[in-house]
Amino acid sequence: MLKLVTCFITCFLFISLFHPIAGRDNMKIDSLIQLVSNQTDDTNKVKNLIKLSREYSKIEPAKALSYTHQAMQLCQTLEYYAGKMDVIYVQILIYKTKGDLDSSIFYIQKYIDMADSVSDLERTAKGYLQYGNLVRRQGHWDEATEYYAKSLKLFHEIDHLIGQISCYNSMGIVFRNRSEYDSACYYYLKSLELSEKNNYEKGIPAPLINLGKIYLHLKDYENAKKYNLKSIQINQKLNNLSQVALAYTNLGIIAVNEKDNDQAIEYYNKSLELNEQIGNIIGLNNLYINIGTIHVSENNYSLALEYYNRALRAFREIEYKTGIISALMNAADVHAKSGRLNKAFELYDSCILITKETGEKEKRKEAYVHMYNTYFDVGNYLKAFEYLDKFRILNDSIYNIEKEELIADLTLKYEKEKDQARILALENENLEKDLDLRQRTNQRNVYLFTGSGIIIVIFFLFVFYRHKTRKDKIIADQKIKQLEEEKKLLAARSIVEGQEEERKRIAKELHDGLGVLLSTAKMQFTTIKDKSPENKPLIDKATKLLEQAAGDVRKISHNMMPGLLTRFGLYEAAEDLFEQLDETEGLNAGIQIIGDTRRLPENTEIMLYRVIQEMVNNTLKHAEAKNISMNMNIQPEVLNIQYSDDGKGFDVEEMIESKSIGLTSIQSRVKFLEGELSTESKPGAGVSYFIQIPI
Numbered sequence: 017m018l019k020l021v022t023c024f025i026t027c028f029l030f031i032s033l034f035h036p037i038a039g040r041d042n043m044k045i046d047s048l049i050q051l052v053s054n055q056t057d058d059t060n061k062v063k064n065l066i067k068l069s070r071e072y073s074k075i076e077p078a079k080a081l082s083y084t085h086q087a088m089q090l091c092q093t094l095e096y097y098a099g100k101m102d103v104i105y106v107q108i109l110i111y112k113t114k115g116d117l118d119s120s121i122f123y124i125q126k127y128i129d130m131a132d133s134v135s136d137l138e139r140t141a142k143g144y145l146q147y148g149n150l151v152r153r154q155g156h157w158d159e160a161t162e163y164y165a166k167s168l169k170l171f172h173e174i175d176h177l178i179g180q181i182s183c184y185n186s187m188g189i190v191f192r193n194r195s196e197y198d199s200a201c202y203y204y205l206k207s208l209e210l211s212e213k214n215n216y217e218k219g220i221p222a223p224l225i226n227l228g229k230i231y232l233h234l235k236d237y238e239n240a241k242k243y244n245l246k247s248i249q250i251n252q253k254l255n256n257l258s259q260v261a262l263a264y265t266n267l268g269i270i271a272v273n274e275k276d277n278d279q280a281i282e283y284y285n286k287s288l289e290l291n292e293q294i295g296n297i298i299g300l301n302n303l304y305i306n307i308g309t310i311h312v313s314e315n316n317y318s319l320a321l322e323y324y325n326r327a328l329r330a331f332r333e334i335e336y337k338t339g340i341i342s343a344l345m346n347a348a349d350v351h352a353k354s355g356r357l358n359k360a361f362e363l364y365d366s367c368i369l370i371t372k373e374t375g376e377k378e379k380r381k382e383a384y385v386h387m388y389n390t391y392f393d394v395g396n397y398l399k400a401f402e403y404l405d406k407f408r409i410l411n412d413s414i415y416n417i418e419k420e421e422l423i424a425d426l427t428l429k430y431e432k433e434k435d436q437a438r439i440l441a442l443e444n445e446n447l448e449k450d451l452d453l454r455q456r457t458n459q460r461n462v463y464l465f466t467g468s469g470i471i472i473v474i475f476f477l478f479v480f481y482r483h484k485t486r487k488d489k490i491i492a493d494q495k496i497k498q499l500e501e502e503k504k505l506l507a508a509r510s511i512v513e514g515q516e517e518e519r520k521r522i523a524k525e526l527h528d529g530l531g532v533l534l535s536t537a538k539m540q541f542t543t544i545k546d547k548s549p550e551n552k553p554l555i556d557k558a559t560k561l562l563e564q565a566a567g568d569v570r571k572i573s574h575n576m577m578p579g580l581l582t583r584f585g586l587y588e589a590a591e592d593l594f595e596q597l598d599e600t601e602g603l604n605a606g607i608q609i610i611g612d613t614r615r616l617p618e619n620t621e622i623m624l625y626r627v628i629q630e631m632v633n634n635t636l637k638h639a640e641a642k643n644i645s646m647n648m649n650i651q652p653e654v655l656n657i658q659y660s661d662d663g664k665g666f667d668v669e670e671m672i673e674s675k676s677i678g679l680t681s682i683q684s685r686v687k688f689l690e691g692e693l694s695t696e697s698k699p700g701a702g703v704s705y706f707i708q709i710p711i
Contacts, residue, residue, distance in 0.1 A: 115334030155374030611650025639663025
């Protein structure tokens with residue numbers, strides 16, 4: 017699996033350095049900048065500034081916003097009202113790309129009010145469509161449906177075909193997320209039919225991908241692949257990279273379901289390349305979840321959790337609740353498989369709460385099944401069947417909703433197509449004839465199922481009480497083991513703290529005791545030299561030896577406990593260490609510290625300094641490096657450290673298996689601080705350490 021990770025990293029580097037499309041984008045930007053700089057202040061310049069903002073939104077959102085501000089100032093000078101609305105719409109898209117949905121919603125409300133005030137139906141309809149997309153991203157399905165309905169009504173009034181196609185596709189997404197698949201299919205097919213009928217090629221790929229998702233849910237993998245591959249063919253022709261990336265992600269999921277991990281990795285690599293290129297946060301983090309699923313299938317739970325947690329942090333930042341649910345569900349599954357049941361139940365409960373907010377019934381069903389399986393595996397059968405009942409009730413409710421909507425569709429067809437009324441009437445007559453027979457059959461089945469249910473309950477109660485004693489013993493053993501582990505951890509903590517205190521004491525004794533004595537002896541020899549010229553060579557030699565001894569004492573004292581570390585803290589001591597390294601001949605050393613450099617707890621600072629010393633010592637002893645760099649990024653709750661050198665490198669797996677003292681020392685100290693360590697290296701390519709410590 018290290019090979020897989022290396023492959024993904026290589027993709028990132030390749031995209032950022034060599035991708036030709038990025039070059040074409042830069043040429044287009046340069047051309048627009050030159051055009052705008054030579055234009056007079058008129059409406060055409062406003063339009064070009066808007067184009068420039070759109071281009072920068074893909075690569076540098078902050079600069080894109082600066083150009084929208086220029087465009088808005090020019091609109092105010094020209095009193096160009098339509099231009100103001102178009103500038104605000106671009107700002108909405110930029111904030112949406114950044115994941116700042118609150119700012120997007122603020123501007124969309126302003127945009128709709130402005131368009132409505134001048135009765136601009138097309139812009140008002142666009143505003144409602146975009147508003148629906150934003151609240152859908154937040155998981156507010158009912159609110160999104162209301163805005164789509166308003167948008168669709170206005171697009172029908174002005175006969176705006178493209179707007180209608182977009183509305184139908186977006187409404188299909190809402191119904192799919194609510195597990196109402198028949199309604200979702202209806203709207204996707206409506207969007208597809210309109211696009212094909214009117215030769216609007218750009219509207220065809222999105223409903224194709226969404227139909228593929230429904231077939232994926234139904235486990236009809238052949239049709240799912242067919243629709244996604246068809247969409248890729250059209251999107252590549254249109255250079256619609258985000259849709260191509262989404263289709264490749266779906267194909268990867270299909271491959272995982274078909275137990276073909278190698279094929280899945282190939283598709284995920286293609287999707288990763290495209291999502292990184294266009295800066296698609298949601299697409300990238302959905303990929304992380306999918307990659308984590310592959311690691312789970314290979315029983316690499318720790319690496320899977322890293323990917324799930326990375327996606328969870330990103331989705332929480334942009335408040336993308338569908339992504340949050342997926343990340344939590346997968347993480348909970350890993351914790352359950354690893355025996356961390358309390359953590360698993362906590363995450364499953366969080367999933368259930370969020371799905372109740374968003375109305376995602378299918379995800380809630382999945383959470384109920386996981387809760388049932390987990391409780392059943394640990395022998396808590398009462399709890400297990402409680403969640404099984406919840407699953408059945410929810411599943412039945414979804415079925416009833418689907419039937420109600422199917423009846424509504426039939427009623428609509430009845431009103432529009434009179435020929436079908438006769439067929440439906442005949443079917444109703446046949447149903448009435450069979451009703452009495454079905455009622456008797458149902459009554460008999462009820463008695464049968466009730467009796468069977470009672471027998472099953474009695475059986476499981478017997479099994480439950482039989483296994484209760486065994487379960488209590490297992491829990492007691494687990495508590496004993498937990499107490500033993502806590503005692504070991506406390507003992508280890510005391511030993512480490514005691515070692516550091518002893519180092520401080522010895523360093524102080526060396527510096528203040530032996531160091532002072534050596535300096536005094538040197539002064540005495542200097543005095544004797546003046547009074548005894550005949551012994552001057554011997555005294556000079558002794559003086560040099562004393563100077564060397566005093567220097568060695570200071571160096572040993574500094575290595576054991578640097579004075580800067582105790583007086584000014586970790587960051588000053590780290591900077592001093594790298595300044596000394598940079599003065600070493602043939603070695604360039606640089607350090608960058610970002611954030612609030614206030615003091616950390618003393619033990620934390622000492623432990624982190626030891627980690628930095630160990631990484632530097634490894635580089636100096638073994639790497640033969642010419643360049644060393646370290647970045648320390650201080651955030652409110654976490655400290656991120658990235659250390660790199662360009663030395664010989666090593667095979668990480670081989671080093672871990674050999675239990676290298678240097679790497680083991682770093683790992684143990686990071687673990688002591690409850691942090692996370694990731695090491696990336698290969699022979700001839702240097703090494704990078706990524707450390708995250710909670711503060």
